[in-house]
Each structure stands twice: as structure tokens, then as C-alpha cells.
Amino acid sequence: MWDRAFVGRLRKELPEWVEKGWVVPAGETAIMAHTEARLAQGLNVIPMALAVIGALTLSAGIILFFAANWSEMSKIAKLAVLFGAMWGAYAIAGRGLSGAAGASRVIGHAMLLLGVILFGANIQLIAQIYHIDAHYPNGVLMWSLGALALVWLVPSQPAAVAGLALATLWSGMEILDFGQRAHWPFLAVWGLLVGPALYRSWKWATCAALVSLGVWCFMILIDWPYSGRGASLYLLQIFTLLGVAIHLAGVAMQDIPRLAALSAVVRRTALIGTLFAAHFFIYVGVHGLPWYSWTGRNFDAETWTRGADAGPGMIAFIAVFALAALALALDRYRRVAAARSKRDMAGIALAALAAAVVLANPFMPGRYADAVFMYVAINATIFALLIWMVVDGYRSGERFQVYIAFVAYGAGMIPVYFMEFFTLMNRSLFVMGGGAVLIAGVYLLEHQRRKAAAAKAGDAS
Amino acid sequence: MMKKYRVLLLALVVVLQTAALVAMVAVKHRTLLTGTPVLLKTEPVDPRSLFRGDYVVLNYAIGSLDYGALDGDNAFERRDEVYVVLRRGETYWEPVSIHHDMPAHEPESVVLRGEVQYSGVWIGGENRDGINVRYGIESYFVPEGEGREIELPRNEGKVAILVAVDGGGAAAIKAVLIDGVVRYEEKLF
Numbered sequence: 001m002w003d004r005a006f007v008g009r010l011r012k013e014l015p016e017w018v019e020k021g022w023v024v025p026a027g028e029t030a031i032m033a034h035t036e037a038r039l040a041q042g043l044n045v046i047p048m049a050l051a052v053i054g055a056l057t058l059s060a061g062i063i064l065f066f067a068a069n070w071s072e073m074s075k076i077a078k079l080a081v082l083f084g085a086m087w088g089a090y091a092i093a094g095r096g097l098s099g100a101a102g103a104s105r106v107i108g109h110a111m112l113l114l115g116v117i118l119f120g121a122n123i124q125l126i127a128q129i130y131h132i133d134a135h136y137p138n139g140v141l142m143w144s145l146g147a148l149a150l151v152w153l154v155p156s157q158p159a160a161v162a163g164l165a166l167a168t169l170w171s172g173m174e175i176l177d178f179g180q181r182a183h184w185p186f187l188a189v190w191g192l193l194v195g196p197a198l199y200r201s202w203k204w205a206t207c208a209a210l211v212s213l214g215v216w217c218f219m220i221l222i223d224w225p226y227s228g229r230g231a232s233l234y235l236l237q238i239f240t241l242l243g244v245a246i247h248l249a250g251v252a253m254q255d256i257p258r259l260a261a262l263s264a265v266v267r268r269t270a271l272i273g274t275l276f277a278a279h280f281f282i283y284v285g286v287h288g289l290p291w292y293s294w295t296g297r298n299f300d301a302e303t304w305t306r307g308a309d310a311g312p313g314m315i316a317f318i319a320v321f322a323l324a325a326l327a328l329a330l331d332r333y334r335r336v337a338a339a340r341s342k343r344d345m346a347g348i349a350l351a352a353l354a355a356a357v358v359l360a361n362p363f364m365p366g367r368y369a370d371a372v373f374m375y376v377a378i379n380a381t382i383f384a385l386l387i388w389m390v391v392d393g394y395r396s397g398e399r400f401q402v403y404i405a406f407v408a409y410g411a412g413m414i415p416v417y418f419m420e421f422f423t424l425m426n427r428s429l430f431v432m433g434g435g436a437v438l439i440a441g442v443y444l445l446e447h448q449r450r451k452a453a454a455a456k457a458g459d460a461s
Numbered sequence: 462m463m464k465k466y467r468v469l470l471l472a473l474v475v476v477l478q479t480a481a482l483v484a485m486v487a488v489k490h491r492t493l494l495t496g497t498p499v500l501l502k503t504e505p506v507d508p509r510s511l512f513r514g515d516y517v518v519l520n521y522a523i524g525s526l527d528y529g530a531l532d533g534d535n536a537f538e539r540r541d542e543v544y545v546v547l548r549r550g551e552t553y554w555e556p557v558s559i560h561h562d563m564p565a566h567e568p569e570s571v572v573l574r575g576e577v578q579y580s581g582v583w584i585g586g587e588n589r590d591g592i593n594v595r596y597g598i599e600s601y602f603v604p605e606g607e608g609r610e611i612e613l614p615r616n617e618g619k620v621a622i623l624v625a626v627d628g629g630g631a632a633a634i635k636a637v638l639i640d641g642v643v644r645y646e647e648k649l650f
Binding site for chain 1: 482
């Protein structure tokens with residue numbers, strides 16, 4: 001909010017508002033003084049970003065220096081330099097954070113990040129000096145716990161982002177290198193890092209937390225066995241529902257003063273994750289496109305099967321997440337019921353329909369040809385939700401939602417082109433039909449928007 | 462007051478992180494000081510770590526254990542903890558039995574603790590029923606460019622590793638021997 005672009009736009013717009021009598025001249029001066037003071041107080045993104053890049057570059061140089069395992073240096077000298085560098089970074093951070101100036105705090109946070117990186121480098125390099133060859137993900141866990149201590153005790157947003165990245169790396173090693181299928185301990189460390197991020201309204205850390213959760217889900221997916229109980233199809237359903245639930249939680253955060261500032265970042269990040277999971281759910285899980293799929297099986301509607309029953313555990317998970325999404329949708333309904341907004345009601349109805357379709361899916365016949373109606377229902381629901389997202393985003397001024405819906409729609413078009421169970425003519429008609437529907441929709445929307453704008457202008461005059 | 466409090470908390474974090482790093486060194490050094498010296502046969506290969514530079518991967522003869530040739534237990538899964546009883550051979554120490562738990566053993570033997578990597582081993586050109594085990598002594602870091610030097614004598618089998626094994630089964634590399642001569646020796650500082 002308090003960025004230079006906003007203040008610059010205010011500076012341009014205010015004289016016109018004064019001229020039209022909307023703002024008194026004294027108000028113009030007061031508004032500018034207030035916004036410029038807030039701008040000066042806040043941490044500017046560019047110096048912070050440059051300081052962080054500087055810290056990362058410096059730490060990369062230090063790590064490479066020790067990676068050379070310089071034989072001319074004694075062990076005691078190496079340890080002195082390793083500990084000295086880490087203590088030095090923290091000492092400068094302490095001095096910076098105790099200073100009053102914004103620039104001093106920027107350097108303080110960058111040095112905290114450097115301290116976290118050097119702590120990790122020290123773990124690796126002490127392991128090198130003393131030939132410690134333990135279960136290597138534990139080293140990364142230890143590193144992320146070092147960042148966690150900083151997040152809780154100092155606290156520091158860059159350290160929280162680093163801690164989340166490290167926790168994801170740790171869990172990734174356990175899942176992909178050591179076959180820990182669903183590595184639940186990750187969620188404990190993740191939760192301990194997310195708590196301070198929400199409490200302190202850290203947007204970057206909140207975004208990083210959701211991204212790390214998404215990456216964790218993706219790693220579970222790629223290491224999940226395709227056949228046997230709990231096929232990846234159902235896992236993708238769970239991830240889609242998890243994304244919907246987090247998105248709806250983000251919507252509910254708008255009405256909670258303490259969390260309202262994080263609502264947009266939660267809604268947007270969850271939306272990207274949901275559409276990503278839904279895309280894979282439809283085109284890999286449901287339609288089993290061979291070039292998208294890691295199974296290497298060729299698609300044939302007559303013989304294609306899901307590969308596995310869902311099993312009670314997977315159905316329980318799907319039910320829990322579907323019910324969570326439904327509960328949050330109902331909560332939203334309760335909040336907007338008084339306004340009787342058709343748009344909100346349509347969105348809630350579509351979300352409920354999507355949850356119901358996803359809940360019913362595990363009980364469908366395994367053979368593709370026997371459950372075509374369900375796959376048509378899934379596609380139609382997702383398509384309707386994308387259209388709703390465009391309309392809702394357009395009306396509410398949430399441009400991001402409009403863009404991401406178009407990106408998801410475009411991403412869906414690509415696999416449709418490659419689907420082998422459509423002839424080229426059918427595909428051509430399908431794509432042309434979709435395009436015509438979109439153009440007609442845009443015309444209707446623009447027509448309505450202009451009508452609403454004209455009515456508002458009439459009321460104002 | 463608030464700022465002073467914050468700096469004190471930062472100091473606490475620095476103390477915690479430093480203590481964790483010192484503990485890494487202390488645990489390893491305790492094994493070196495108190496452990497029984499055991500000479501093991503190995504075949505080194507020379508990779509490079511992004512963070513840690515050149516190192517030699519030590520492929521021990523006791524890394525592949527054949528159920529048929531050993532006493533003790535013989536039903537291990539991936540990631541299981543395994544205790545291997547070693548007895549002094551003609552030159553190198555050799556495995557005698559494998560167990561799920563720490564076994565009682567004779568004073569002249571030692572017990573080495575490891576983790577099962579996978580089942581099925583390739584020994585003497587044959588696929589045998591057994592396990593591949595990691596003991597936490599499989600990496601040895603060397604100055605840049607020296608990894609190849611250790612790897613080269615591989616074909617003649619002249620590289621041996623002297624490890625210290627403590628009472629809990631933990632091991633630490635004490636020295637690298639090439640042609641029976643100590644090439645690298647571990648010290649605290």
C-alpha cells in the first residue's frame with residue numbers, strides 16, 4: 001500500500017480532486033504528509049531485495065571458499081573462521097536491528113539471513129572437516145531448526161522464508177531419496193513456521209508457506225505408486241480440495257481484522273495451487289493422458305481404468321477435505337446471505353457442486369467407459385468455475401483472479417488438443433464452440449459493466 | 462528496553478546454533494577417543510559435493526552382507542537399524558553375525574551399528590540374499606584434486622580405513638592408509 005507508485009499517483013490525482021471540491025486544500029497537504037511519512041517508515045522492497053541478494057552472494061562465496069577444503073589452513077583456523085563469520089553476521093544483525101533507521105533494519109534482516117545461511121554452511125563444512133557422514137537430511141533439518149529459532153525469538157521474515165525452503169528441502173530428501181511416502185514430520189516444522197507468519201502478518205512468509213506446502217504435496221505425488229490402493233488420482237483430488245479449502249479460508253480472513261492483511265496473498269497463492277492440482281487431476285488422473293503421465297500407459301477409453309480403488313483411508317481424507325471446503329463455503333454463504341448477491345451465491349453453489357462431484361468420484365466404476373458421465377460432470381463443473389472466476393474477478397476488480405482463470409483455461413486447451421479419443425474434426429468443433437462461448441460472455445459482461453458504470457455516474461451527478 | 466531484549470534473544474539463538482555445531486564435533490571426537498581401532502577393507506570412488514568440495518566415497522567390503530555367510534538375524538527391511546559383529550581377520554576386520562538389536566559379544570570383537578540401504582547384494586559376481594548397509598563412515602573429504610589419487614590404487618586394493626568403534630556401535634574414521642602407510646590421520650584440531 002505505502003509504495004512509491006501509490007504516493008506518486010496520489011500526488012498526481014490530488015490537485016484535480018481539490019479543484020473539483022472533493023478534497024479541501026488543507027486535506028491535500030495532510031494526505032501527502034501522512035502518506036510520505038508512512039512511506040519513509042515502511043521497509044522499501046528494493047533495498048531489502050538488494051540486501052538479501054547481497055547476503056546470498058556473500059554466503060555463496062564463503063561456501064565455495066570452504067568447499068575448496070584449503071589444506072594450508074589448520075582445523076582450528078577453519079573453525080575460527082567458520083564460527084567467526086557466523087557470529088560476525090549475527091553481531092551486525094543485532095546492531096542493525098537495534099538501530100532506529102529503516103536502512104539499519106534492512107541491513108539487520110539481511111545479516112540475519114546471512115547468519116542462517118552461514119549456520120547451514122557450518123553444518124556442512126564441520127561435517128566435511130570431521131568426516132561426519134550421517135543420514136544427510138538430518139543436516140538440513142538441523143539447519144531449518146536454526147532458522148526456526150530465529151523466527152520465534154528475534155523474529156525475522158527472511159529467516160522464516162529460508163526456514164520454509166529448508167524444511168521443504170529436508171522433507172523432499174526424505175520423500176524422494178529415502179522413500180518416506182507421506183513425510184508427516186514436515187507438517188510439524190511447517191506449522192511452527194506458519195504460526196509466526198500469520199501472527200505477524202508476514203506476506204512473503206505466508207506466500208512461501210503455501211508454496212512450500214504445494215511443493216511438498218507435489219513431491220508426495222511424484223513418489224506415489226500409480227497402482228495399488230490409493231492411486232495418485234485420489235491424491236490429486238485431495239490436493240485440489242485442500243487448495244479450495246485454503247482459498248476459502250483466505251476469503252474468510254477478510255472478515256478477521258488480525259488476518260485481513262494476509263487475505264489476498266492466501267487467496268491468490270491457494271488459487272494457483274488449486275488450479276495446478278485440478279489441471280493434473282483432470283488430465284492425468286481422470287483422462288490419463290500418456291504424455292502427461294508418469295505411467296507411460298497409452299490411453300484407450302475401453303480399457304483405461306483408474307488402476308486402483310480409493311480404499312477407506314483415501315476416501316476418509318477426501319471426505320475430510322471436501323467437508324472442510326463445504327463448511328468454509330457455508331460460512332461464506334452465511335456472511336453474504338443478507339446481501340443476496342447472485343454472483344456470490346453462484347460461486348458458493350459451484351464450490352458445493354465441485355465438492356460433491358469430487359466426493360462421488362471414488363465410488364464410480366473403475367473403467368473409463370463406464371464412468372463417462374462423471375468425467376463430463378467434473379469437466380463441466382471446472383469449466384463453470386473458471387467462467388465464474390472471470391465474472392467475479394471482473395466485477396470485484398480482482399484482476400489476478402481473471403488472469404489466472406484465463407491461464408488455467410489456456411492450459412486446459414493444450415491437453416485437449418492431444419486427447420486421442422477426439423477426432424480432429426470433433427476437437428476443432430469443441431475448441432471453436434468454447435471460443436464462441438467466451439466471446440459472447442465477454443460481450444455480455446462488457447455490456448453489463450458499461451450499464452452499471454452509466455447508472456453509477458447518473459447517481460453521482 | 463524492547464530492543465535490548467531483542468538483542469538478548471538473538472544472542473540466545475547464536476548460543477543455541479553454536480552449541481549444536483560444537484555438539485557435532487564433540488560426538489564425533491568422543492568416538493575417536495574412546496573407540497576400538499578397526500581396520501576395514503575398502504574400494505574408494507571419487508565424487509564431488511556442491512557444498513563440501515572433493516570427497517571419496519568409501520565402498521567397504523562389510524557394506525554388502527550375505528545372509529548365508531553370517532550368523533544371527535536374516536530378515537531386514539530398508540532403513541532398519543542393523544548391528545554387525547566384527548572380528549579381527551588376517552589383515553582386516555570381518556563380519557561374523559548381524560542382529561536387529563545390540564548383541565552380547567566377546568571382548569575381542571566389536572559391534573558396528575548401521576542402516577539397511579536395500580536388500581539383495583552382488584558378491585563375487587553373484588546376486589545373493591543379503592543386505593547393503595551404511596555405517597556413517599562412507600565419505601572422506603580431501604583437498605581439491607586429491608580424490609583421484611586415493612581412487613587410483615583401487616584396482617590393486619591398497620586402500621584401507623582405520624575406524625574407531627565405540628561401545629554404542631558408532632564409528633568414526635581415524636586414518637586413511639595407502640599401501641599400509643597412514644596417508645591422512647584425524648585429530649581434533
